[in-house]
Amino acid sequence: MSSELAELANLLEATLTDTLTPAPDAYVVVAEVIHGPHLAPRLGDGLFCSAECAEYGVRELVRDLSREQGGSGFVLPHEGRMIGCVVTRGSRMWSV
Secondary structure, eight states: OOHHHHHHHHHHHHHHHHHHSOOTTOBOOEEEEEESSOOOOEEOSSOBSSHHHHHHHHHHHHHHHHHHHTEEEEEEEETTEEEEEEEETTSOEEEO
16 A cells, blocks of 8 residues: 555544544433332433533423423523423423
């Protein structure tokens, strides 16, 4: 393999690795049952670039759980981040 071809292969490998490797500071939104009959944790949609962007995902997941489980939910700030809580008719309390 020529040196130019080897350089091109290395550049391509580095570019693809950088493109396909998730950012180390991605934020995920998760809801877990903290009281009542157990269910598997629920992931929100997508990854977020910051805690501020993840607030949208927290609000969305609280809304979705409230509708699906037939309950009430709210979102409040806690230590600089938004957290959510959903209380359902099925005697579950979710923390988001």
